Amino acid sequence: MTTTLAPSTDRASRxxxxxxxxxxxxxxxxxxxxxxxxxLWAYAAGALVPLxxxxxxSFRTTADLYNKPLSMPWPPSVDSYKVxxxxxxxxxxxxxxxxxTVGAVALSTAVSTMAAYALARTRSRIFSVLESVFVSGLMLxxxxxxxxxxxxxDGMRLVDSRLGLMLVYAAAGVPFSVFVLTTFFRxxxxxxxxxxxxxxxxxxxxxxxxxxxxxxxxxxxxVVFRFVPIWNDFLFPLVLLRSREKYTVPVGLTSFFGEYxxxxxxxFAGLVIAxxxxxxxxxxxxxxxxxxxxxxMSK
Amino acid sequence: MTRRSGLFFVAPALILFGIFVLYPMASALSYAFFSWQGTxxxxxxxxxxxxxxxxxxxxxxxxxxAFGHNLAFFAGTMVVxxxxxxxxxxxxxxxxxxxxxxxxxxxxxxxxxxxVIGYLWTLLLSPTFGPVNALLRQVGLxxxxxxxxxxxxxALWVVILVSAWQWVGFPVLLYGAxxxxxxxxxxxxxxxxGASHWQTFRSIVFPLLVxxxxxxxxxxxxxxxxxxxxxxxxxxSTGNPAGATDFMSLxxxxxxxxxxxxxxxxxxxAMATLLFLVIFGGAVIATRVLRRTEERIAG
Numbered sequence: 001m002t003t004t005l006a007p008s009t010d011r012a013s014r015x016x017x018x019x020x021x022x023x024x025x026x027x028x029x030x031x032x033x034x035x036x037x038x039x040l041w042a043y044a045a046g047a048l049v050p051l052x053x054x055x056x057x058s059f060r061t062t063a064d065l066y067n068k069p070l071s072m073p074w075p076p077s078v079d080s081y082k083v084x085x086x087x088x089x090x091x092x093x094x095x096x097x098x099x100x101t102v103g104a105v106a107l108s109t110a111v112s113t114m115a116a117y118a119l120a121r122t123r124s125r126i127f128s129v130l131e132s133v134f135v136s137g138l139m140l141x142x143x144x145x146x147x148x149x150x151x152x153x154d155g156m157r158l159v160d161s162r163l164g165l166m167l168v169y170a171a172a173g174v175p176f177s178v179f180v181l182t183t184f185f186r187x188x189x190x191x192x193x194x195x196x197x198x199x200x201x202x203x204x205x206x207x208x209x210x211x212x213x214x215x216x217x218x219x220x221x222x223v224v225f226r227f228v229p230i231w232n233d234f235l236f237p238l239v240l241l242r243s244r245e246k247y248t249v250p251v252g253l254t255s256f257f258g259e260y261x262x263x264x265x266x267x268f269a270g271l272v273i274a275x276x277x278x279x280x281x282x283x284x285x286x287x288x289x290x291x292x293x294x295x296x297m298s299k
Numbered sequence: 300m301t302r303r304s305g306l307f308f309v310a311p312a313l314i315l316f317g318i319f320v321l322y323p324m325a326s327a328l329s330y331a332f333f334s335w336q337g338t339x340x341x342x343x344x345x346x347x348x349x350x351x352x353x354x355x356x357x358x359x360x361x362x363x364x365a366f367g368h369n370l371a372f373f374a375g376t377m378v379v380x381x382x383x384x385x386x387x388x389x390x391x392x393x394x395x396x397x398x399x400x401x402x403x404x405x406x407x408x409x410x411x412x413x414x415v416i417g418y419l420w421t422l423l424l425s426p427t428f429g430p431v432n433a434l435l436r437q438v439g440l441x442x443x444x445x446x447x448x449x450x451x452x453x454a455l456w457v458v459i460l461v462s463a464w465q466w467v468g469f470p471v472l473l474y475g476a477x478x479x480x481x482x483x484x485x486x487x488x489x490x491x492x493g494a495s496h497w498q499t500f501r502s503i504v505f506p507l508l509v510x511x512x513x514x515x516x517x518x519x520x521x522x523x524x525x526x527x528x529x530x531x532x533x534x535x536s537t538g539n540p541a542g543a544t545d546f547m548s549l550x551x552x553x554x555x556x557x558x559x560x561x562x563x564x565x566x567x568x569a570m571a572t573l574l575f576l577v578i579f580g581g582a583v584i585a586t587r588v589l590r591r592t593e594e595r596i597a598g
Contacts, residue, residue, distance in 0.1 A: 030393040040390050044404040054419050069433035111312040118308035121300045130309055140324055141525055141578055144571040147555055148326035171319030174312050203304045232412035234528040250414045257418055264428055271415050278410045
């Protein structure tokens with residue numbers, strides 16, 4: 001495992017013999033100067049314009065899209081949202097996605113926090129074996145097990161159910177969540193628990209009242225970071241769900257694109273509806289997302 | 300924490316993970332070595348299912364083609380990430396005030412579901428309605444306004460570029476973190492010794508980025524081998540046009556859930572096993588090469 005966030009400073013230690021001019025006082029200049037800045041903002045525009053077009057086009061009528069493809073949507077029309085939300089059943093899809101995602105993230109985070117605490121605080125062979133079992137899950141491409149997952153859920157009468165989907169996502173999130181949370185629990189001093197024990201708290205009380213509040217930032221990171229891939233996932237609901245009223249947003253989107261292939265503004269509205277929760281999440285938790293992504297990358 | 304309470308804390312996560320991840324993963328491998336009649340398992344088949352992949356149609360012709368597309372996809376995204384991604388990260392370095400804002404903007408596309416991204420670009424690139432071609436015609440480049448996704452010569456490029464566009468913010472963030480870990484004194488010292496910007500980058504900064512480049516490569520490889528939702532949205536489950544955007548995961552999906560051949564489970568599981576070996580083997584080899592490179596540089 002390479003930890004990307006902390007490149008080993010020992011190897012990069014100062015070569016001896018070079019007279020060290022103090023870099024302090026003089027600010028290192030950015031690479032590229034003004035041209036660099038322009039390039040960076042230009043690329044930012046390139047990254048955002050397609051998404052902006054998606055939003056703008058959802059507020060236009062399909063006739064406008066065809067006749068004036070490059071004009072602004074004025075006055076904005078919300079008809080396409082009405083079509084998508086009701087006729088296109090996005091109301092249902094949205095609720096299903098929310099239910100499955102929130103349920104899976106909650107379950108996954110709860111069991112992973114418990115497990116991570118135990119793994120961080122016990123020193124015995126069996127626990128280090130268990131830890132490597134969990135962490136090895138980071139390398140397993142779970143989508144390749146879709147057939148056995150299908151038959152497993154079939155045997156449990158959980159095919160075409162939101163609960164089945166939720167359980168699969170919750171389990172798939174365990175490796176990452178355990179990995180991040182264990183690291184955080186290890187950083188907490190054991191004296192905290194000793195003090196709690198002296199005060200008469202049992203292990204469970206210590207965990208819930210003292211330890212969990214202390215790792216709240218890590219829990220937030222795990223929650224945000226798991227929310228995104230579950231909300232976005234396509235293969236599991238495509239295979240595991242049958243009835244339209246149980247579809248999550250990505251599968252619902254696919255059937256909507258099949259049915260409404262000529263109603264362009266409604267299609268754009270569908271795409272926006274599918275994306276709104278992520279944008280909201282992003283606005284409230286950018287810091288957590290960035291932290292989560294870097295934590296995920298250091299594996 | 301005692302061993303007993305430790306096990307109590309680990310148990311829920313272990314049960315969930317064992318049932319819905321470990322057990323299906325193990326089954327997926329075992330499925331490949333049996334012959335199947337629909338959902339009923341027949342006798343032990345040895346390597347027959349694997350043999351069928353390379354001798355029977357449609358697999359004999361579609362498997363190498365799909366695998367080739369996966370490799371091209373990997374190569375293409377790697378090139379973009381290590382030129383554009385690294386370039387942007389270098390430009391962002393030492394711009395503390397704008398860095399946060401720009402990283403946030405660059406991150407937007409990869410939060411959006413690949414299925415949404417795929418459909419969005421299908422709409423944007425449409426030959427009749429699409430604003431991309433409308434814009435090209437407007438600025439007098441009408442000859443470039445081709446049916447991007449309808450032409451087998453351009454369709455795979457579109458898939459590669461759209462995916463690279465979606466994910467470029469990811470290496471920017473990772474390389475940014477790695478650049479932040481390069482001690483400023485080192486490059487300053489090299490500069491004092493008369494090294495040019497480029498020499499400093501090549502001999503001081505670049506070697507320290509090797510772990511980050513390795514992480515990006517491994518994650519990109521896994522991601523490229525598993526790609527499903529984006530090609531599904533851009534080219535359907537058969538990789539339109541004419542199989543030009545067919546990928547391993549699409550072929551696997553068709554074999555397992557759409558073809559309806561009697562031994563579908565056996566053959567598709569063999570395919571999943573093969574893909575798993577490629578991903579796992581590729582990741583292991585990459586990690587090993589990377590470690591050797593790091594040692595040589597540190598040498």
